[in-house]
Amino acid sequence: MSNTERTDVLVVGSGFGGAIAAYHLAAGGADVTVLERGPWVKSEEFEHDYLLGSSFTRIFDFVVGNGMAILGGNCVGGGSNVYFASMPRAPRFIFERHGSIGRRMWPAGIDRDSLDPWYDRVVEAMPVVTQDWNDVTYAGGLWAAACNHSGRTANPLPVAVDVDKCVNCNFMMAGCRFDAKRSLLFNYLPAALAHGATIRPLHEVQKLTRTEDGGYRVHYRIVDEVDYRVLHDEGTIDAKIVILAAGAGATPVILQRSEPELGKMPHGVGRFFSGNGERLNTAAINEDAAREVLGLDRGDGVAYEAHAIGRGPTVASWDRLDGSLPEYDRYSLEQLYFPPGLGTILAQVPGGSDPTWFGPEKRAWLERWKSWLTIFTMSEDDNEGVFGPPPETGNSVRVSQQMLARGPLSYEPTANTLNGWAKSDAEVKEIFEKDGIADVAPWTNDVVGAYTVHPLASCRIGDDPETSALDDGHQVWGHPGIFVTDGSAVPGALTVNPAMTIAALAERAMPGIVRAAQERGVDVTYGAPAPDGSTSARRGSLHLVPGLVGQR
Amino acid sequence: MPESEVDARTLTLEAFADTILPGEKRFPGDRSVAGEGKGGGAVAAGAIELLETPATGVTDALDFLSQTLDQKATEWAEEHDLTLDDDVPAFVALPFAERTTLVKTLLSRENPERDGWVLLTMFSNMAFDSAAHMHTADAIAAGHPGLLAMGMTAPDADGYWRFEQHSYRRQLAEPHPDTLPNGSLG
Numbered sequence: 001m002s003n004t005e006r007t008d009v010l011v012v013g014s015g016f017g018g019a020i021a022a023y024h025l026a027a028g029g030a031d032v033t034v035l036e037r038g039p040w041v042k043s044e045e046f047e048h049d050y051l052l053g054s055s056f057t058r059i060f061d062f063v064v065g066n067g068m069a070i071l072g073g074n075c076v077g078g079g080s081n082v083y084f085a086s087m088p089r090a091p092r093f094i095f096e097r098h099g100s101i102g103r104r105m106w107p108a109g110i111d112r113d114s115l116d117p118w119y120d121r122v123v124e125a126m127p128v129v130t131q132d133w134n135d136v137t138y139a140g141g142l143w144a145a146a147c148n149h150s151g152r153t154a155n156p157l158p159v160a161v162d163v164d165k166c167v168n169c170n171f172m173m174a175g176c177r178f179d180a181k182r183s184l185l186f187n188y189l190p191a192a193l194a195h196g197a198t199i200r201p202l203h204e205v206q207k208l209t210r211t212e213d214g215g216y217r218v219h220y221r222i223v224d225e226v227d228y229r230v231l232h233d234e235g236t237i238d239a240k241i242v243i244l245a246a247g248a249g250a251t252p253v254i255l256q257r258s259e260p261e262l263g264k265m266p267h268g269v270g271r272f273f274s275g276n277g278e279r280l281n282t283a284a285i286n287e288d289a290a291r292e293v294l295g296l297d298r299g300d301g302v303a304y305e306a307h308a309i310g311r312g313p314t315v316a317s318w319d320r321l322d323g324s325l326p327e328y329d330r331y332s333l334e335q336l337y338f339p340p341g342l343g344t345i346l347a348q349v350p351g352g353s354d355p356t357w358f359g360p361e362k363r364a365w366l367e368r369w370k371s372w373l374t375i376f377t378m379s380e381d382d383n384e385g386v387f388g389p390p391p392e393t394g395n396s397v398r399v400s401q402q403m404l405a406r407g408p409l410s411y412e413p414t415a416n417t418l419n420g421w422a423k424s425d426a427e428v429k430e431i432f433e434k435d436g437i438a439d440v441a442p443w444t445n446d447v448v449g450a451y452t453v454h455p456l457a458s459c460r461i462g463d464d465p466e467t468s469a470l471d472d473g474h475q476v477w478g479h480p481g482i483f484v485t486d487g488s489a490v491p492g493a494l495t496v497n498p499a500m501t502i503a504a505l506a507e508r509a510m511p512g513i514v515r516a517a518q519e520r521g522v523d524v525t526y527g528a529p530a531p532d533g534s535t536s537a538r539r540g541s542l543h544l545v546p547g548l549v550g551q552r
Numbered sequence: 553m554p555e556s557e558v559d560a561r562t563l564t565l566e567a568f569a570d571t572i573l574p575g576e577k578r579f580p581g582d583r584s585v586a587g588e589g590k591g592g593g594a595v596a597a598g599a600i601e602l603l604e605t606p607a608t609g610v611t612d613a614l615d616f617l618s619q620t621l622d623q624k625a626t627e628w629a630e631e632h633d634l635t636l637d638d639d640v641p642a643f644v645a646l647p648f649a650e651r652t653t654l655v656k657t658l659l660s661r662e663n664p665e666r667d668g669w670v671l672l673t674m675f676s677n678m679a680f681d682s683a684a685h686m687h688t689a690d691a692i693a694a695g696h697p698g699l700l701a702m703g704m705t706a707p708d709a710d711g712y713w714r715f716e717q718h719s720y721r722r723q724l725a726e727p728h729p730d731t732l733p734n735g736s737l738g
Contacts (some may be wrong), residue, residue, distance in 0.1 A: 153726050227607075447659065
């Protein structure tokens with residue numbers, strides 16, 4: 001392809017950050033093109049299968065860095081197709097965090113109160129619902145009962161799931177076959193398409209260069225639909241505005257690769273990466289204790305044995321989300337399910353002899369898999385991740401045909417991060433070992449280092465260009481017309497699942513981005529309703545819009 | 553030594569996979585499977601078949617990895633005054649405990665050349681717990697030793713898993729006192 005195409009707005013990535021931007025700009029009248037690196041997989045193609053090449057390996061990536069591995073979406077809809085659809089708001093204290101810079105790291109214009117109206121927009125758009133105890137799976141119920149047994153509280157999570165359609169197959173990471181999970185394929189993306197946006201799957205953006213008219217030229221390669229290691233044609237598209245939303249593991253790499261031609265990038269590009277302080281513990285439930293101590297029975301005499309049943313997490317304990325506690329001592333403990341492979345290899349045998357994660361004892365431990373229950377810690381890390389030089393293409397060197405790759409991220413946890421992990425490990429152990437409910441051990445970090453399913457902050461917003469990559473309106477410092485709206489923009493760990501906050505920040509960024517597009521000659525207006533036409537959340541956030549467009 | 557290099561490679565890789573998730577010997581005189589596990593282990597689960605699947609990305613490296621593993625085993629034996637019989641490749645000849653210690657060393661985060669060993673480990677593991685070289689439903693129907701050992705159940709007739717009974721259907725804890733009607737904390 002040699003002729004350069006043109007569009008008003010080029011969006012890189014179709015997860016939360018990209019889909020929300022594509023929708024608002026297309027609905028407002030702009031010509032919008034979305035380039036998505038992954039395939040466009042429809043509901044009927046989502047499979048229940050661990051076979052290499054099934055939807056399970058086609059739609060997400062596992063990128064191993066030095067000390068940190070990232071799991072993320074790789075498909076139209078991005079993380080929303082592989083996520084577990086837990087949508088809590090970030091606790092109030094998060095916005096006051098200092099992190100590694102010794103002063104408030106969020107922009108002065110954002111706190112929980114000012115973000116709530118934007119959260120409301122996401123609730124209306126997805127929509128997000130609360131679960132009652134009839135919706136809570138056996139695994140979530142057991143975790144709640146265990147927390148209660150040791151004097152703790154536990155909450156059914158707010159979710160973007162139609163629980164009536166859910167079959168509790170626990171194949172959420174392979175995409176939802178039954179249209180129960182409210183991914184972006186059901187709201188923002190079809191609404192963007194209805195307003196004329198174009199989505200091109202298997203287009204991997206490599207870099208940006210400048211055009212003579214002050215816009216940007218976006219350089220992409222076509223990715224083979226089966227073997228992602230193979231890249232085909234290259235092409236370019238010129239745009240007046242570029243919105244990067246390739247995910248926190250990829251957005252900074254695109255900017256780094258663009259630096260020789262665009263000029264120096266702000267310090268925060270590819271620095272301050274946060275893994276959301278994530279950590280996992282796997283327990284094997286003592287079925288007798290579940291019955292006798294917790295009083296649980298599935299109705300057929302079986303107390304639990306339900307690891308395979310459910311939809312990822314349904315219950316979290318939020319007792320440690322207490323703003324009066326010191327920073328790095330706060331975390332949530334969320335019941336979770338990880339499928340085999342990713343969810344088993346790093347699990348250590350409680351009290352096992354060395355090696356604890358492979359060998360005969362691990363083989364025997366796997367025989368208790370039906371009674372496993374995984375607890376997910378989301379804590380406050382120290383934004384200690386740094387991206388090294390970009391690989392030749394994409395954000396990694398692909399190893400497997402799909403899914404597995406080696407990336408340039410380095411992460412060496414600080415004492416602060418290790419503190420949160422140690423305290424949460426100890427608390428999970430205390431809860432499970434009380435009256436012999438379960439045997440539990442944390443996952444090993446000896447194999448791939450730490451890991452995260454919620455990569456954040458690698459191009460974060462802030463008020464200070466020395467410690468951020470983006471201004472309060474999500475524009476890259478010193479590079480007018482380039483915006484970032486994905487998880488990279490979130491300043492730091494959130495102690496809860498971040499999709500809701502990523503989406504709310506993207507919603508909040510839209511009035512300013514629309515204004516920037518207008519200033520660059522794009523005929524576009526701000527003010528679209530929710531994707532289904534609902535308007536109550538739009539009314540609720542309207543009073544904030546003048547302040548946001550004034551920033552440009 | 554075995555008759556061909558292909559056999560040597562397979563034996564060495566089998567011994568590696570068996571070190572990760574050990575199984576019982578498949579036949580009397582099985583050397584690569586040490587017999588340290590009850591039931592089928594990674595080898596019986598199809599580790600070699602999975603490693604030989606080009607989609608993994610590790611297949612082209614198997615010659616190098618198996619040869620290096622045998623070389624490391626030879627060096628290990630020399631350093632630890634072990635005499636290895638030469639009926640089988642060096643890594644296969646190592647006693648199980650020695651295999652385990654060597655593999656631990658290779659996988660150590662201090663080893664700058666660990667990537668290949670991590671890949672072998674991951675796919676050995678996945679052969680057992682995911683049967684990533686087979687359709688999952690087929691693997692269960694065929695009595696796959698890993699999936700069955702873990703207690704995975706068969707899907708519905710159309711190949712999809714559904715669990716109609718999924719909840720204890722009662723309140724099992726008090727929610728956090730700061731919980732808002734929207735389900736988040738205030």
